[in-house]
Amino acid sequence: MATEIVIAQTTSADxxxxxALARGAxxxxxxxxxxxxxxxxxxxxxxxxxETAREWRISYMxxxxxxxxxxxxxxxxxxxxxxxxITLPVNGGSTAYLAWAVEETRASGDRQDI
Numbered sequence: 472m473a474t475e476i477v478i479a480q481t482t483s484a485d486x487x488x489x490x491a492l493a494r495g496a497x498x499x500x501x502x503x504x505x506x507x508x509x510x511x512x513x514x515x516x517x518x519x520x521x522e523t524a525r526e527w528r529i530s531y532m533x534x535x536x537x538x539x540x541x542x543x544x545x546x547x548x549x550x551x552x553x554x555x556x557i558t559l560p561v562n563g564g565s566t567a568y569l570a571w572a573v574e575e576t577r578a579s580g581d582r583q584d585i
Contacts, residue, residue, distance in 0.1 A: 474573050475535040476561040479543055481554050482513065482526040489527040492548060501541040502531035521571035532561075537576045 478530035479502075483489040486507075510529040515522055533541050542556060561569070 476564070476569050476572050477533060477535055477538055478559045479531040479533055479538060479541060479545075480557050480559070481529050481549065482511075483524055483529060483549075484524060484551075486510075486527055489529050491545055492545060493528055493531075494543070495542060495548065496531055496533075498501065499544065499577060500576055501537050502533045503572040505530075506530045516540055528562045532572050534576050555556060 481492070483492060490508045490558060493502075493507055496502040506529075508530070510525045511528055513522075513524050513526045515524075523552060531541060531545075538558065545556065
């Protein structure tokens, strides 16, 4: 079975924290690349109140093989009690880009030329 690509997302209330969560995942080969969206407004229930907050959405390009380790690492690093964590399957795309994503999430001993 071929390795599948997914986009995993979380949010952060602090831009520097979002950058740290992005950089740390890439440095650890848990994600091939990460996008940090411009500030968004989140409206949600929290502790019986409707809250509004400014957040940065962090989108990780990773593989299903690396997803459990990425999720564990993000939850360990994340300051929220209940961080958003959703995954979106990638159902298509450039063959070269998807191959790059697979290659960049391999452990150093598993790397191959693409």
